[in-house]
Amino acid sequence: MRADILDPQALEALTAWRRARHAAPELSGHEVETARQVCAALQETRPDTLLSGLGGNGVAAVYEGAVPGPSVMIRCELDGLPIAEIGTHPHRSTVPGQGHLCGHDGHMAIVLGVARWLGMHRPARGRAILLFQPAEEDGSGAAAVLADPKFAPLRPDLALALHNYPGLPLGAAVVRDGVAHCASRGMKIVLEGRTAHAAQPDLGLSPGPVLARLIERLPGLSQGHSPEEEVFALVTVTHASLGAPSFGIAPGRAELWVTLRTRTDAGMQQLTEAVEELIAAEVTAAGLRAQHEWHDVFRHCENAPEAVAVFTRAMQAAGIPATDLDLPMRASEDFGRFSDLCPAAMLLLGAGEECAPLHAPDYDFPDALIEPGVALFTAALRAQLF
Structure with a gap:
């Protein structure tokens, strides 16, 4: 990873932020405090535009380039799950019957890391859009964001997302053309x-x-x-x-x-x-x-070849090793709705062979994925906007 992306202090701060969110999960459609914390963290990066209340509790930050160019959107999720956590780590959920047991807390931390970098490195052209989407777990969030008139001016030309995936080697990635989620x-x-x-x-x-x-x-x-x-x-x-x-x-x-x-x-x-x-x-x-x-x-989630190509080049630039997985996955993802607007792709980032499965009561997002996740997205932005 390039040394100018995350220094040790920034990584430590993102890890602490992630753990704080892990301890305070909110369910789909109820991510009020989570969105407030996201807005506070984004304001420190001085985005050109900061929108809240998108499709409910969604948040978007826009970083403008000096000249016209493509709009590249990176999306993560805000919501937790109605599952009681049984983990014993100090940052385990403090909300009875609820937990961040899919890693959305970690995905937010990664995208906030990208925001920190954009705060110091504005795009040369076009614009970078960071979307913190509500209500992914019940499938309603992406549709609500797309239906919100406030989102229309943000219409992206390319949409990218990642999801951590237990069972794959830690920090290795899978992304392929075609149907990715059922x-x-x-x-x-x-x-x-x-x-x-x-x-x-x-x-x-x-x-x-x-x-x-x-x-x-x-x-x-x-x-x-x-x-x-x-x-x-x-x-x-x-x-x-x-x-x-x-x-x-x-x-x-x-x-x-x-x-x-x-x-x-x-x-x-x-x-x-x-x-x-x-x-x-x-x-x-x-x-x-x-x-x-x-x-x-x-809806089914389908990766566009041109978006996959962006991720593939970013993996090479960031030193992210490739691994393999049978696709499409049986599990669903509402990110596929953004492909109505533009080429889109979701990458799976390995959470380690020993990591508990997604939605398991003892799952916890591996903090070691924050750094490679930020490196991956910033490499993609460098190639498109710099």
């Missing part, structure tokens, strides 16, 4: 029948048999074994409930939650139609009423 969405199904006395269940209409059949049949709509296959679909039952917790009432209501996952958005359209047809057939045959609603809707 599409997914949650489906909440409510089945309505008629309650009755438990002594006279024949006078009611229980949704229990249909619930049982859906639990059995919906996963049968899955296809393929890996998202590397062109035809891949996965239906996962994640929650079910039937009736009231009572011994005296035959149930009249049931609820079923399932997650649908496909390689592409086109595949998701086909899978949702098949799921809706199966549910309608079961409900009609049983004489029930039913309704469903969609949650956590993620």
Whole structure:
């Protein structure tokens, strides 16, 4: 790494900032204090424009070049997860039932490191945009930012992001053209029948048999074994409930939650139609009423070749070694929505073979990734704007 990017004091400060955020996670759509802390840190770098309240709690800092040129956006995430942390490190979460267990605290620290560098090295041309996006974990944040009129003047010509990835060698990276993350969405199904006395269940209409059949049949709509296959679909039952917790009432209501996952958005359209047809057939045959609603809707995330090329050159310039991983990933990412505006790519940066998995209760972002993450992004900016 070049010595003029992060000195030891700056790295120490970013590490401390990251740990403070780790101890105070906020869930999707509620990142008020996190956004405030981001704004305070960004103000020290004297951006030409600092926007807050983007798509909810999003923050963006813009660093202008001396002459016109491309707009390059680097994006990270603000939100934590509704998972109780069991880590024993001093900076573990102080918020019951919530944790930064996906590394968004570390991603923010990396992008703040880029902001520190931009504060001392303005682009020669174009502009650098640093976006701290809200609500990635529930899939709503990118869409909300894009729909916010305040974001329209920031429209980028290139969008870059990274995500740490446990299981890959620490500090090594993977980035490839094509589909990188699957599409997914949650489906909440409510089945309505008629309650009755438990002594006279024949006078009611229980949704229990249909619930049982859906639990059995919906996963049968899955296809393929890996998202590397062109035809891949996965239906996962994640929650079910039937009736009231009572011994005296035959149930009249049931609820079923399932997650649908496909390689592409086109595949998701086909899978949702098949799921809706199966549910309608079961409900009609049983004489029930039913309704469903969609949650956590993620489009597939596809890396553009030109954006991948930028990352590949930046890896070489920053001395980031390449490694390998089967792609696309089953997990989803809402960063893919920015590809509607411009070429975009997400790089996976290895968090180490011994690092706990993402979303595990004992996960913690490796601070050793802050320095290479900053080096990677600044190398990309140097090539595009300097």
